[in-house]
Amino acid sequence: MLTKEYIQEKKRWLEARLKGKAEILKSDGQTSWVHSEDDLIAHRAALARIEDGSYGLCMHCGGPVEEYRLKIIPETPFCFSCAQTLQN
């Protein structure tokens, strides 16, 4: 279960990143900044889910998105297994 504080922290991070003020360390060790249109859309969608209370729930199966996933990709709308399924 995600705490309010945790979600608020993600919100601040997503907002900062949309403004180009936060960076993320990707799994391959590279830092990346929001730059593509897809990234912007994903970040705005994540903020919208925070507003409507569905943040942290998988948009595909409705189950909880793993916390470690949200840590790496706070804007992800899918849990690990759905992300795998949808990619294939």
Ligand SMILES: [Zn+2]
């Ligand atoms: Zn899922």
